[in-house]
Amino acid sequence: MYDYTKRTSYHDKISEMRNAHKTLTETSFKPSLPERGYTNRTLYVNLTTLEVKEKQVTQQMKDLFIGGRGFGLWDLWNAIKPTTKWNDPENEIIISPGPLGGNTQYPGSGKSLVVSLSPTTGIPIDSNVGGYFGPLLKFSGFDAIEIQGKAKTDVIIVIDGQKGKIIIEEAPEEEANSHVAAEQFTHMYAENHDDLRNVSVVASGRGAENALIGCLNFSWFDVRRGASRLKQAGRGGIGTVFRNKKLKALVVHAPVVKGDMNHAADFDRVAEVGIKMHQELSDNDLKQCRMRRQGTAHLVEVMDNYDLLPVKNFQYGNHPDTKKIASEVWDKRFTQGIPDGCWYGCSMQCSKGADGHVVKSGPYKGHTVTVDGPEYETAAGVGANCGIFDPDWLLEANFYCDTYGIDTISFGTSTAFVMECWQRGILNKERTGGIALDWGNAESQLELLHQMARGEGFGMIVGQGVARMKKIFAEKGWGNAGLLKDIGMEVKGLEYSQYMSKESLAQQGGYALTNKGPQHDEAWLIFMDMVNNQIPSFEDKAEALHYFPLFRTWFGLNGFCKLPWNDVEPVDNHKHPPMDAAKVPEHVQNYCEVFAGITGRELTKEGLISMSETVYNFQRVFNIRMGKGLREHDLPPYRSMGPVTEEEYESRQERYDKQLKELIGVNPSGKSVQEKIALHRAYREGRYQKLVDAVYKRRGWTSNGVPKLETLQRCKIDLPEVVAVVKPMLLKEGIRD
Ligand code: SF4
DSSP: OOOGGGSSOHHHHHHHHHHTOEEEEEEEOOOOOOBTTBOSEEEEEETTTOOEEEEEOOHHIIIIIOSTHHHHHHHHHHHOOTTOOTTSTTOOEEEEOOTTTTOSSSSSOOOEEEEEEOTTTSSEEEEEEOSSHHHHHHHHTOSOEEEESOOSSOEEEEEETTTTEEEEEEOOSSOSSHHHHHHHHHHHHOSSGGGGGGEEEEEOOHHHHHOSOBOEEEEEEETTTTEEEEEEEOGGGHHHHHHHTTEEEEEEEOOOOOTTTTOOTTHHHHHHHHHHHHHHHHHHHHHHTOHHHHGGGGHHHHHHHTTOSOBTTTTBSOOGGGGGGSHHHHHHHSOOSSOOOSSTTOTTOOOOEEEEEEOOSGGGTTOEEEEEOOOHHHIIIIIGGGTOOOHHHHHHHHHHHHHHTBOHHHHHHHHHHHHHHHHTTSOOHHHHTSOOOOTTOHHHHHHHHHHHHHTOSHHHHHTTOHHHHHHHHHHTTOSOHHHHHHHOOEETTEEOOSOOOTTOHHHHHHHHTOSSSSOTTTOOOHIIIIISOOOOSHHHHHHHHHHHHHHHHHHHHHTOOSHHHHSSOOTTGGGSOHHHHTTOHHHHHHHHHHHHHHHSOOOOHHHHHHHHHHHHHHHHHHHHHTTOOSGGGGOOOGGGTSOOSHHHHHHTHHHHHHHIIIIIOOOOTTOOHHHHHHHHHHHHHHHHHHHHHHHHHHHTBOTTSOBOHHHHHHTTOOOHHHHHHHHHHHHHTTOOO
């Protein structure tokens, strides 16, 4: 919570700031509620020309792209050219909640999907985020907002679904940093205290202006805390695009949310399955995951126990100090007893907040704030992966990443990379401008973050992300290019999220064979593969790498949160055969029921996968159109596949020697560590290529990773403009039909 005691007359200040706004354009529209989940129109805003217009949602869009991520990809495809760069005016930011988004019956139904051309990858990025913006946008009258162009000065876009106005205003005085911006704009556009919850703000921050790894914060007003809370669309630098367009905030002001705003085809059908799920969460959460008390931070020690927690730039998988940042610590730091759902009706309530953090550094030093998190990814990435095991500093970094609009995952992986470069002598004080980057140095880590926000120093280099740093360091002759390639944890330009994949071949593919880059929201197969050995053959792994990315894609088409799917399971889920149990069949059926109940369109489990397959293949073709998306772009760094250095090998010598004997058929005795590392590398890299062959075959792609024409036809996306991208690639491989 912002420290209002430091201000005199907060509301006078808000009025003064609003008076300083200059309206650039104001457009009227007729507010409307969705029918069967769709409003059937989207909102287009051009910040260069100040054009504001409604666009019709076509039946083709609904049939093929469904909503959410699908709508975003389709809009972006039509907005940009193969030569478009992230900072060109024609790049867009599209936000869409999906047809099921905003229902208050089924837990986890308030997500917005954000799509843009990423600054770090140069291909489309999609990011899934909580908070109220997407649903409130829909309940104002729009299935998506599509923002193109660039403003000359800092502006905000206000969508007022109570008054039927869309306004673009210059907003010179408000702070860009999210924890302040969200509070200020929420209070500015709410009519009264009861109306605060009907306002949601999207903002980024000063860090996103200077780094490529900027994120967006989506707010909701937490009635019990009396404060705005934040959820992040973290990945791929969309916050950087946002600030590059000189957007300070998006504000939506919607009607009061009620039970059936989506006007479901069969409301009772949705309510019935929702009630069942609420009961299940209530009965099982404390026994299974304790999400209501600890959020995803409950995973910290689980990952450590299985050697999966990234430590020191993914060198190691556990650490004796993990207990200092484990779930029990967060259980005490998080305020308990407050329902922490990031959308109405989410009884999982995992959006935990640590109230009362007194800021130690930077421009807000001395302020008392609520930190939204940390979630597992932040604790693992900003913490363990950088050798930092101090919860106070983790809260500090979490707070500043969020308010500066910096993605904690990319920040964690990027700072872990430079810390390893420091360890190996690739960086020194002369090269970092005096910042010591030894493992565990939390103050230095924070200073990098403050430098990003100030636009100065070595923090600006770190803010470019791992892929660009590897290039910069190699060009300067700092370190060996091969080593930098091996230890720089990125694929396609996106930094890895925070799981060790060395001992799970399926997860190596789960990360590197993603469309957007290595983010676990597409596939998380480590337990199935490594712990439970349920997918032993290449074909088994390929089947999992077909099904799960498609299943998870479906959440993003419809506005769902993944967590209620499998973080709590029915008590008898284990009675299914193991491969089926991993899918949580009862919950999959729930999603089919909710989809049919809201849209009136019946859906089978197989049909659900087919829906996603269409969008997934479309995104793959989109990547190819933008110059990535072939086999060469699906290659992971070796650090994600096996031991790069002697220390890494020796830390697990017994395991690796055993594997040499049993898997590779080589007697390790008498071999040097370097020889053993080379043997592992040849084996693991060969095995990865075989996996890629099996996955491409299962997905209906050529050996170069190009979707075949028959695949496009099956997915009904053999549209002329899609085929035109694929055809030359197929011809290069000698494939004519
Ligand atoms: S499960 Fe957690 S993150 Fe997902 S919608 Fe519910 S509260 Fe938000």
